[in-house]
Amino acid sequence: MKTINVQIADIIKYTKQSLQVPKIMEAVAHRQIIINQAEKLGIKVELDELQAAADNLRIANKLYKADDTWSWLRKYQLSLDDLEEIAYHKLLSQKLANYLFADKVESYFYENQLGYTGAAIYEIIIDEEDMAMELFYGLQAGEISFQEVARQYIQEPEIRRAGGYRGIRYRQDFRPEVSAAIFASNPPQLIKPIVTSKGVHLIWVEEIIKPELDDNLRMIIMTDMLSNWLKQELIDVEIMALLDMETPAPDSQGCVGSV
Incomplete structure (x- = not known):
């Protein structure tokens, strides 16, 4: 089997030239907003919750055996720590969505019921x-x-x-x-x-x-509401990233860290 070596610089260059950078930067900013808001509200992820979330992530990706998990990690260039971090951020997002919107789901559902058919x-x-x-x-x-x-x-x-x-x-x-x-x-x-x-x-x-407001649909609605909330949070924020020496450095009003 032939091998093609791909460098990090090539990946960054391709990402930029395929016009994917704004979407990725927005996703990174969304994650930072969630982290900041969860910390402000005192929302934490406990160890047993994280373990359950990691198990659910493996099941969702059909990683039932250790070999399946290692193959999946190699495919996406991930470590076990990365897998745990993915599970952590997914769970933190769910907990924040539940905190912010759990009591608003029913009214949102009836106002937007047609969209959930x-x-x-x-x-x-x-x-x-x-x-x-x-x-x-x-x-x-x-x-x-x-x-x-x-x-x-x-x-x-x-x-x-x-x-x-x-x-x-x-x-x-x-x-x-x-x-x-x-x-x-x-x-x-x-x-x-x-x-x-x-x-x-x-x-x-x-x-x-026809939609019924069960636990699964509640989670879908809260995820949609969180997504809409994140978009609102970014309306007056300019996201900039320093990807190479040609990119001008962001000022304190424009960088992701100021979100």
Whole structure:
């Protein structure tokens, strides 16, 4: 197997040239705001809570065995300390969201209930519109099954094995033109192919799910509310980063540390 050595400087250069820096800087600023606010409010993460959060993180990433965990860490260039820190910040965000918004979830839910209507869907993205239409008519006529099309056109192994099943998705998860078609459907129904910048979407809508305010949806809503709150916190803040010698140094009003 051939090896290609990638330097840190190359990674930073690519990140800058692929225009990802503003998004990353905003995420770093969000993390710092959460840390500062949690400290101000006296919110702490206990050791047993951190252990449970780390276990949940491993389960979420299907890291059931030690070898799975080490392979995953190598893939993302992480250490065990990094894994623990990821779990820590995720849990701290959840605890802050709960502190700030737990008593506001119900009113937010009823005001935004339509946005939390879900759809259980199967999806295949085809490169060519003519081929997508041919497959659409073939599916309608029963000449081929959705699972057969999925096996042929989906690259990701897990989604391919699941026949294109994408789980339960919400309105905000879709582009407007896709969302409009899905939530206007009468499931179970195959939707006429929809063209977007990603390709041509073949979508089978299995079920439209009316939202119920259970624990899982409460957490989703609190996460959304925290995200909106963080955006508000950054409205009057300029985020700057010193990534190389050509970048001008930020003043005290503009650096992340002043957030």
